[in-house]
Amino acid sequence: MHEYSLACEIFETVIETADKNKAIAVNSITLEIGGLTHVSPEQLLFCLDVLSRNSIAEGAKVNVNFVPPSGECECGYRGDAGVPDKLRDEDQPSLYEYAIQTCPVCGKLLQLLGGDELMIRTIDIEI
Amino acid sequence: MLMHVVNVNKDVLKANNEIAQSNRKLLIRNRVFTMNIMGAIGSGKTTLIEEAINALGDRYRIAVIAGDVVAEMDASRFEKLGVKTVAANTGRECHLDAKLVERSLADLDLKNIDILFIENVGNLICPVDYKLGERVRVVIVSVSEGDDTVLKHPMIFKSSDLAIVNKVDISEAVDADPAKMKADIKQLKPSIPVLLTSKNDRISIDRWIEYIESYIEE
Ligand SMILES: [Zn+2]
Numbered sequence: 001m002h003e004y005s006l007a008c009e010i011f012e013t014v015i016e017t018a019d020k021n022k023a024i025a026v027n028s029i030t031l032e033i034g035g036l037t038h039v040s041p042e043q044l045l046f047c048l049d050v051l052s053r054n055s056i057a058e059g060a061k062v063n064v065n066f067v068p069p070s071g072e073c074e075c076g077y078r079g080d081a082g083v084p085d086k087l088r089d090e091d092q093p094s095l096y097e098y099a100i101q102t103c104p105v106c107g108k109l110l111q112l113l114g115g116d117e118l119m120i121r122t123i124d125i126e127i
Numbered sequence: 128m129l130m131h132v133v134n135v136n137k138d139v140l141k142a143n144n145e146i147a148q149s150n151r152k153l154l155i156r157n158r159v160f161t162m163n164i165m166g167a168i169g170s171g172k173t174t175l176i177e178e179a180i181n182a183l184g185d186r187y188r189i190a191v192i193a194g195d196v197v198a199e200m201d202a203s204r205f206e207k208l209g210v211k212t213v214a215a216n217t218g219r220e221c222h223l224d225a226k227l228v229e230r231s232l233a234d235l236d237l238k239n240i241d242i243l244f245i246e247n248v249g250n251l252i253c254p255v256d257y258k259l260g261e262r263v264r265v266v267i268v269s270v271s272e273g274d275d276t277v278l279k280h281p282m283i284f285k286s287s288d289l290a291i292v293n294k295v296d297i298s299e300a301v302d303a304d305p306a307k308m309k310a311d312i313k314q315l316k317p318s319i320p321v322l323l324t325s326k327n328d329r330i331s332i333d334r335w336i337e338y339i340e341s342y343i344e345e
Contacts, residue, residue, distance in 0.1 A: 002222060002253050009139050021133055036282060038252050099281035099315050109317060118140040127129045
């Protein structure tokens with residue numbers, strides 16, 4: 001996958017934001033990863049760890065929140081895509097499970113909404 | 128020492144989409160019909176694009192952006208057919224992104240192009256997350272990849288507008304069932320048209336060409 005280039009972009013944004021706020025250290029970074037992306041959190045975290053060595057973000061804790069996609073159906077149903085919100089990566093349903101989610105009301109294949117994001121939500125800095 | 132939480136709220140993946148949107152606008156403004164051709168290495172992307180160039184080249188002005196990790200081998204195959212070709216080398220990346228396409232578009236005379244094929248890097252995973260500015264997304268899967276390939280890579284089929292199961296003439300030899308592959312694709316996305324093709328079956332290639340033309344005439 002492309003975790004390295006994504007990690008570079010995240011790292012650059014973090015350092016830029018930290019500099020702008022005159023930070024002396026970055027304590028933590030909070031990311032949101034959509035359930036439909038192909039991003040591997042483990043690899044992403046590894047790349048971020050390597051990139052941030054010898055920078056003010058060295059050792060920063062990276063929190064990852066997973067965003068489950070929601071679903072929409074022709075029949076008017078709109079809600080979660082049938083897979084409950086789970087916090088740990090290993091509990092995430094597979095892309096295949098998401099891909100075949102059907103509408104709980106009428107049984108048709110759900111149109112998935114969202115779940116394709118990789119957000120840098122916040123950074124926690126020391127100034 | 129002060130602790131401070133800064134809201135960043137930046138979507139790293141969607142940053143690509145904004146460039147893709149501007150590519151798309153540029154292509155529409157210049158009336159260039161653009162297809163993003165995705166599929167694994169060896170699925171037949173280059174061959175199917177060559178067939179399209181051979182069949183449509185005298186009626187339409189065609190150009191190709193050929194994505195390669197390093198080499199320019201595919202690009203030279205298209206150049207031999209007399210179409211303008213830009214090799215987009217990704218370096219170490221596993222997919223084309225909108226920025227690379229934006230740069231490649233600058234090397235093309237868009238006013239004098241009717242059809243632009245973007246041959247993506249051979250991979251069923253990474254191209255899914257990166258829109259390029261294309262009108263139509265095509266995924267090509269060959270039977271030699273195994274008939275369980277579709278369900279292993281659901282998102283590329285969900286995100287595509289046209290799916291092609293290629294090399295069906297060798298199905299028996301590789302013990303794959305193209306009908307199962309088609310059914311799996313339809314299960315993931317009932318609305319997607321699925322073509323079964325083989326370069327040795329002229330009728331199937333003609334259907335591929337007809338599809339391209341039907342999009343242009345829309
Ligand atoms: Zn429904």
